[in-house]
Amino acid sequence: MGCYFEKVTTKMVAKKRTKKRVKKSGLIYFATNTRLADMVKIGMTVNTAEERLNTANRKHEFMAGRWSINQKVKTNDVKRTEELAHQLFKDFHDTESVSTEMFFVPKEYTIKKMADLVREKDKVLIDRADKTEAAKAAIEAAKRELDEITQETDELLSLPRDILSDD
Numbered sequence: 502m503g504c505y506f507e508k509v510t511t512k513m514v515a516k517k518r519t520k521k522r523v524k525k526s527g528l529i530y531f532a533t534n535t536r537l538a539d540m541v542k543i544g545m546t547v548n549t550a551e552e553r554l555n556t557a558n559r560k561h562e563f564m565a566g567r568w569s570i571n572q573k574v575k576t577n578d579v580k581r582t583e584e585l586a587h588q589l590f591k592d593f594h595d596t597e598s599v600s601t602e603m604f605f606v607p608k609e610y611t612i613k614k615m616a617d618l619v620r621e622k623d624k625v626l627i628d629r630a631d632k633t634e635a636a637k638a639a640i641e642a643a644k645r646e647l648d649e650i651t652q653e654t655d656e657l658l659s660l661p662r663d664i665l666s667d668d
Contacts, residue, residue, distance in 0.1 A: 529574040529582050529619060531612045532557065536566030537603075540595065541612055543586045544602045545579040572616035576623060585626060586619045 527547035532554075534540070546553040550570045557568040576582040587594070587601070595603040606612060 525579060526575075526577045527579040529576060529579065529586055529616075530570045531572040531574075531616050532568050532570045533612065534564075534566040534568050539606050541571075541604050541606055541615065542568070542600065542602050543583070543590065543604055543615075545583040547579060571612045574616055574619050574623070581626065582619065582623050585623055586615075589618060589622060590615065 524547040527545060528550065529543065529545050530550055530553060532542040532544065534542070544553070550573055554568060554570060574582060574586075590604045590607070593605045593607050594601075595605060606615070
């Protein structure tokens with residue numbers, strides 16, 4: 502955290518700057534464009550879907566068609582869930598697109614089915630993260646206990662102090 506100075510009458514007072522908190526919750530959206538058949542844009546926003554659509558549908562000379570959001574996945578961590586969605590459908594990524602968020606809709610899949618899969622796998626990821634943190638805490642506790650046992654053992658195996666004294 503940095504400091505800045507604020508002039509108060511004739512005195513300078515140092516104040517701490519408060520770090521702006523980054524909003525993590527939001528939604529992952531599955532957007533389609535009227536001119537891009539069988540393709541979906543998988544993106545994230547911490548704003549509303551409507552605000553994101555307004556931005557996407559502004560006049561842009563290189564983008565034809567209109568965007569609409571077909572599915573939304575609410576999440577408490579947009580980056581985690583977007584990375585998961587992109588990972589799940591990486592084999593369908595449009596490598597010719599300048600966007601990293603454009604994917605072909607897999608055969609036998611609907612956009613709803615894609616979104617449902619992301620919801621399901623995100624729950625698994627959250628559950629596994631909780632279990633991983635609990636396991637890490639157990640490992641740290643076991644390490645501390647092992648250190649204590651090792652120290653106790655060293656003390657029990659050392660020569661008695663009365664042998665070491667020169668009395």
